[in-house]
Amino acid sequence: MQSIGIIGVGEIGRAIVEGLRNGGGASPDVFLSPRGARTAAELSERFEGVHVCADNQEVVDRSEVVIIAVRRQDHHEALAGLKMDDDMTVVNLMAGIATDDLRRTLANGAPIVRAIPLPAVRERRSVTVTCPSHPVVDSLFEQLGGVLPVADEGAFNVFSALTGTLTAHYAYLATLTSWATGHGIAPDAADRYVRGLFQNVGRSLSDETRPLYQLAADHETPKGNNERIRTTWFDPANTAALKKALDGLLVDLQ
Numbered sequence: 137m138q139s140i141g142i143i144g145v146g147e148i149g150r151a152i153v154e155g156l157r158n159g160g161g162a163s164p165d166v167f168l169s170p171r172g173a174r175t176a177a178e179l180s181e182r183f184e185g186v187h188v189c190a191d192n193q194e195v196v197d198r199s200e201v202v203i204i205a206v207r208r209q210d211h212h213e214a215l216a217g218l219k220m221d222d223d224m225t226v227v228n229l230m231a232g233i234a235t236d237d238l239r240r241t242l243a244n245g246a247p248i249v250r251a252i253p254l255p256a257v258r259e260r261r262s263v264t265v266t267c268p269s270h271p272v273v274d275s276l277f278e279q280l281g282g283v284l285p286v287a288d289e290g291a292f293n294v295f296s297a298l299t300g301t302l303t304a305h306y307a308y309l310a311t312l313t314s315w316a317t318g319h320g321i322a323p324d325a326a327d328r329y330v331r332g333l334f335q336n337v338g339r340s341l342s343d344e345t346r347p348l349y350q351l352a353a354d355h356e357t358p359k360g361n362n363e364r365i366r367t368t369w370f371d372p373a374n375t376a377a378l379k380k381a382l383d384g385l386l387v388d389l390q
């Protein structure tokens with residue numbers, strides 16, 4: 137691929153550009169939409185071969201693959217009326233916008249691939265789910281940390297719902313810290329300690345030889361403190377509440 141366009145240069149658009157450029161070696165020319173002007177200008181100043189276009193049509197005209205990374209509510213304004221050849225490839229990052237919806241807005245026959253890159257693509261360390269598998273798009277995300285193609289949008293939406301749990305995880309850690317400070321621990325010490333605990337959890341997750349339930353069991357002494365919190369707080373009612381929230385999100389994503 138020689139050229140890639142990005143319409144919507146915000147958090148995830150920026151991460152993709154950084155990931156493409158941070159690997160060294162040859163990488164395609166990148167054409168950015170002008171909105172999110174400050175980020176677009178900064179990226180084009182920082183990186184060779186990254187250009188800011190005059191409008192979204194120019195992004196399409198100069199790219200073989202165009203990534204749509206605007207917020208869901210902005211997609212009509214960003215895309216309606218764009219002229220696009222059927223031989224270009226569109227990558228839709230917008231959560232909750234199905235391929236059929238986007239096809240109606242674009243009103244052409246270009247192949248559309250949905251994808252869920254996460255900000256860690258900037259360090260080439262995030263596995264991106266794609267749907268359907270597409271050789272050019274899959275190889276792009278393979279470079280950025282790996283690709284997990286799925287065949288149908290039902291499965292894709294399940295993965296999309298899973299990505300909605302990330303900030304709850306950070307909020308959980310912040311709640312642990314505030315509980316400790318409520319018991320007189322200095323905020324700095326509580327923060328440092330909780331981060332350290334869970335950085336170790338993150339490292340142990342990279343050991344893929346052990347299933348997740350095994351990792352939990354391996355970190356738990358029978359009748360010990362971890363077992364107590366897991367069974368008294370993360371009890372069946374709490375588990376059911378989490379699954380219910382995910383089910384609700386899944387319905388909205390379909």
Ligand SMILES: NC(=O)C1=CN([C@@H]2O[C@H](COP(=O)(O)OP(=O)(O)OC[C@H]3O[C@@H](n4cnc5c(N)ncnc54)[C@H](OP(=O)(O)O)[C@@H]3O)[C@@H](O)[C@H]2O)C=CC1
Nearest residue numbers: 144145146147148171172205206207208210214229230231
């Ligand atoms: N953030 C993430 O981790 C992920 C996000 N996504 C999806 O990517 C999309 C973008 O998310 P995110 O990057 O967080 O959002 P941001 O709000 O950070 O970025 C969206 C960008 O789109 C720009 N924009 C708005 N309207 C237009 C338009 N008409 N033409 C061109 N650009 C426009 C905005 O410009 P301005 O600032 O001027 O309004 C902004 O720069 C969402 O649909 C989200 O679901 C998918 C995977 C992960």
